[in-house]
Amino acid sequence: MIKVIIIDDEQLARDLIKKFLSEASSVEVVAECANGFDGAKAIAEHKPDLIFLDVQMPKLTGFEMLEIIDERPVIIFSTAFDQYALKAFEQSAADYLLKPYSKARFHEALAKAIGQIESKQPVAATIEKVLESKQSLEQLDRIVIKNGSKILILSVDDISHFEAQDDYVAIYSDGKKYLKQLTMKHLENSLPEDLFVRVHRSFIAAISQIDKLEPYSKDAFIAILKSGDKISVSRSGYNLLREKLNF
Structure with a gap:
């Protein structure tokens, strides 16, 4: 089974992802979190293969969470942003889901991520590319x-x-x-x-x-x-x- 963690501050968004994932027999949701702090803890505890990650969340954003985690799962971003972020996602993440998205689009992204997991592609370098792309496009505060x-x-x-x-x-x-x-x-x-x-x-x-x-x-x-x-x-x-x- 592929272990999945959902990290999104919107309950409805998490529920939709769980609903779509219930149709895939090869995945298991091991945790869901509403912010980056809890997400980082859950990743350390469960060591998931795949995370669904929102960008803008309270306490700690999705990008900030990626900077501090030691485990490097495959990422599908689930985001409402379609500007600077997507340029990074297109090059570096397993895939991204631009809210609102269809069930067909969800399963397309999931299949792509599962393929990346099964082929054992290097994930750490992929995450670094995401962070580098993001970091080059915004000012630090x-x-x-x-x-x-x-x-x-x-x-x-x-x-x-x-x-x-x-x-x-x-x-x-x-x-x-x-x-x-x-x-x-x-x-x-x-x-x-x-x-x-x-x-x-x-x-x-x-x-x-x-x-x-x-x-x-x-x-x-x-x-x-x-x-x-x-x-x-x-x-x-x-x-x-x-x-x-x-x-």
């Missing part, structure tokens, strides 16, 4: 972090700076440090330009948190943040800061 068993949501307004650390980025907020698998390039492209600036290949700083700049060498500087942290500033980063701060 918050970042979701899995910190042990806890899930934290950091507003970008509360972040002082970012630091590249191998395959991860260190995020500094309120005197604490968190690690998340991101790229500096993605952050540079997605953070609000009026709030953050990439001052060095290894650092992105919140402009409001820069207290002062001190020369370090002929072509480099040190930025001292209001927190007392010191970060490197390259010549190009210094020039960017001059433009932003008009000095």
Whole structure:
């Protein structure tokens, strides 16, 4: 049996998916959830083969949930969005269902997902493509972090700076440090330009948190943040800061 979890904040949407799935003998619904927090927990507990996932949900969106789960099931998105999201889905998800959808369209998507499961296609890379496509098309206003068993949501307004650390980025907020698998390039492209600036290949700083700049060498500087942290500033980063701060 193929294990399925339904994650959608609308009860009617979940009921419709369960009704259509009842016509398929090879699948079993092991859980249904109304938000991304519960969805992440259910995925960790049940390790499903397939999830039906809504995008816009309270507490944690579908995309944010994908960023923090360790298990990588096949995904069928069930969404009312037909703009930025679908461009990602068409390339990367098993399929998407644009609400409202017909029973025939549902079973078409289900057959495609079952085929992906049975052929054992790599799912982790597929999810990464979904996230990359989504991330490149919208501005970040918050970042979701899995910190042990806890899930934290950091507003970008509360972040002082970012630091590249191998395959991860260190995020500094309120005197604490968190690690998340991101790229500096993605952050540079997605953070609000009026709030953050990439001052060095290894650092992105919140402009409001820069207290002062001190020369370090002929072509480099040190930025001292209001927190007392010191970060490197390259010549190009210094020039960017001059433009932003008009000095």
